[in-house]
Structures are given as C-alpha cells and as structure tokens.
Amino acid sequence: MSHGMDMCGFSGIDRFDEAPPGRHPTDVLPGCKSVIVVGLRLLDGAVQSNFRAYEDGRQDLKGLYATYGYTTVPNFHLTYACYAVAQAIERQTGHTAAPLSTGPMTNGTQISIRHSAVAAGLGEFGWLGIVITPRFGPRNRFGVILTTAEIEPDPLYQGPKLCDPQKCRICTDVCPVNAIPSCESGETRSCKLGTYGKVHYTRCQIASDGLLKKFGVEDDYIENVDDPSPEDIRAANAKKPISERGLQHHESWHCGLCLSYCPVGGWKERFLDRELSGGASSLKV
Numbered sequence: 674m675s676h677g678m679d680m681c682g683f684s685g686i687d688r689f690d691e692a693p694p695g696r697h698p699t700d701v702l703p704g705c706k707s708v709i710v711v712g713l714r715l716l717d718g719a720v721q722s723n724f725r726a727y728e729d730g731r732q733d734l735k736g737l738y739a740t741y742g743y744t745t746v747p748n749f750h751l752t753y754a755c756y757a758v759a760q761a762i763e764r765q766t767g768h769t770a771a772p773l774s775t776g777p778m779t780n781g782t783q784i785s786i787r788h789s790a791v792a793a794g795l796g797e798f799g800w801l802g803i804v805i806t807p808r809f810g811p812r813n814r815f816g817v818i819l820t821t822a823e824i825e826p827d828p829l830y831q832g833p834k835l836c837d838p839q840k841c842r843i844c845t846d847v848c849p850v851n852a853i854p855s856c857e858s859g860e861t862r863s864c865k866l867g868t869y870g871k872v873h874y875t876r877c878q879i880a881s882d883g884l885l886k887k888f889g890v891e892d893d894y895i896e897n898v899d900d901p902s903p904e905d906i907r908a909a910n911a912k913k914p915i916s917e918r919g920l921q922h923h924e925s926w927h928c929g930l931c932l933s934y935c936p937v938g939g940w941k942e943r944f945l946d947r948e949l950s951g952g953a954s955s956l957k958v
C-alpha cells in the first residue's frame with residue numbers, strides 16, 4: 674500500500690486447480706506457494722474522458738484514458754509496486770518472488786490476472802468479464818507477485834453480490850461491437866471462482882484497438898467485424914500508420930465503455946451526479 678496501491682490480497686495455489694496448462698502459478702515459478710495481488714483504482718478524471726469521447730464527440734481527448742486509465746501509467750505503477758513487493762520478499766525472507774507483467778505494454782501475459790484477483794478475495798467477476806470490487810466497480814487494474822513463501826490466504830470475497838446481470842444489462846448495451854452477450858443468451862464462462870459473460874475478445878479488439886473510423890482513427894482497417902480471427906486483428910493493426918500506434922506495439926485504449934458505465938462502485942455519485950456523464954443513453958457510437 675505504501676507504493677500507492679488501493680488493495681492487496683493473498684491466495685494459496687489451491688485456488689488455481691482449474692488453470693489451463695502453462696498458466697498455473699507453478700508453471701511460471703516452480704515451487705510457488707502464494708499468489709499476491711495488488712490493485713489500483715482508476716482516476717475518475719481519466720475514466721470520464723471516455724464520456725467526453727463518446728458522448729461529446731471529443732475523440733481527441735482519449736489520450737487521457739490511454740495514458741492515465743489504461744496501459745501507460747496504471748500498468749507501470751502496478752509494475753513498480755509488484756517489483757517493490759518482490760524485492761522486499763526476497764530481501765527480508767530469502768524466498769523467491771516473481772512479479773508478473775501487468776499487460777501488453779509490459780511484455781506479455783503469464784497467468785490470468787482476473788482469476789488471481791478473484792482468488793485473492795478482492796472482488797467478483799462481473800458479467801462484463803473482468804473483476805468488480807465494492808469500492809471501484811470494474812474501474813481497477815491489478816498486478817500479481819508469485820512467491821515460494823507460504824502466506825496465509827485471504828477469504829474469497831464474501832460481501833453482497835455486486836453484479837446482477839438479470840437486472841442490469843448496461844455493459845451488454847453499451848458495447849459498440851456486441852462483444853458482451855446478453856444474460857438471456859446463456860453464453861457464459863464458468864469456474865469455481867465464478868461465472869461471467871462469454872466476451873467475444875476479438876470483437877472487443879475492433880473497438881479497443883481502434884480498427885474502425887467510428888473509434889476515432891483515420892480509416893476502417895478491418896472488414897470482418899462479426900467474427901474476426903486473431904489473424905484478421907493482427908493484419909488490421911499492421912495496416913495502421915505508425916502515427917496511430919502510440920507507445921504500445923499497437924493501440925488498445927479506444928474503448929473501455931463497459932468499464933466506464935458499470936454502475937457498481939458509486940458510478941452515480943462519481944459521474945452522473947457530477948454531470949460528468951449523461952448516462953448510457955447519451956452514448957453516440
């Protein structure tokens with residue numbers, strides 16, 4: 674927490690039984706006994722730039738979300754906090770500690786951070802497929818440290834249920850590429866840690882990576898918008914001029930609308946009551 678984090682939780686590796694091959698904590702750090710997860714809230718001031726972009730037509734302001742709400746600063750902030758925790762563990766206990774990548778800009782993926790955050794008791798899966806916490810809804814990002822030290826685990830999140838997709842379907846409705854199924858469709862992913870909507874990730878990339886003009890880029894870079902393959906996404910990203918790629922290998926900050934409009938975590942007080950958003954009905958995309 675002294676490194677600017679808002680949350681921290683601990684899990685034993687028994688909660689990762691269902692991880693796919695290669696993605697279990699012990700596949701990354703042999704002898705791993707504990708998974709530590711740190712979490713960072715997103716700035717309301719950064720999230721609201723998505724409302725400026727998609728309610729007020731100010732696509733030019735999206736750099737604010739890209740820089741302070743997504744991969745640039747939050748991911749590096751998490752990366753440095755994970756590094757500090759790992760150094761402290763190795764210096765003070767002699768155990769091994771491996772801080773993991775927090776996202777694409779910090780070089781790849783080792784294990785599922787979403788599952789780790791739920792396993793460490795920080796929140797539950799929201800229907801939108803990412804982790805929602807009582808204080809910030811889905812507006813948080815997480816970092817993971819694996820260690821051979823045995824640490825007492827936190828209980829799984831036991832507070833009131835945060836997401837009821839049968840009553841709320843905001844994430845499904847605001848998604849501009851229909852990547853989040855409706856609750857009635859029965860399209861889910863499920864494991865012992867929870868159930869959530871089966872998000873169509875390559876469709877999400879059409880919006881997140883900004884592959885169509887309506888997401889504020891210069892051209893329509895993709896034709897197959899219904900069921901793009903990972904290869905279609907790669908080819909579309911490769912067509913973009915270097916001026917549209919930002920600091921990352923390719924952009925992926927153009928959307929985030931599901932995260933921005935989810936009502937959990939005081940959305941009304943933070944955004945509607947302060948007139949930072951007119952609500953999902955004001956969306957123009």
Ligand code: B12
Binds near residue numbers: 688690775875
């Ligand atoms: C690549 C990526 C994307 C890609 C592809 C998504 C995907 N495949 O998950 C795209 C660009 C689409 C994307 C979009 C977004 N992302 Co993203 N993304 C990632 C990243 C870097 C890797 C995901 C991945 O490949 N994981 C590896 C595979 C193995 O894990 P998985 O997909 O989660 O797991 C599946 C299986 O392998 C298996 N599984 C894997 N491990 C385990 C373990 C157990 C115990 C079990 C039971 C099962 C299991 O179950 C899953 C379902 O099949 C993660 C960071 C990370 N390392 O997890 C962030 C991450 C998931 N993204 C994040 C965010 C915020 C977003 C966006 C909101 C960004 C935006 N546009 O503004 C959107 C949300 C879209 C949505 N509604 O889900 C955050 C979520 C934070 C949170 N609150 O939970 C993460 C965790 C980054 C972070 N450091 O915080 N993302």
Ligand code: SF4
Binds near residue numbers: 847872880
């Ligand atoms: S980030 Fe955008 S495109 Fe991706 S699932 Fe969320 S709302 Fe849909």
Ligand code: SF4
Binds near residue numbers: 799801837838935
């Ligand atoms: S927008 Fe509604 S349905 Fe979607 S995750 Fe948030 S609370 Fe659940």
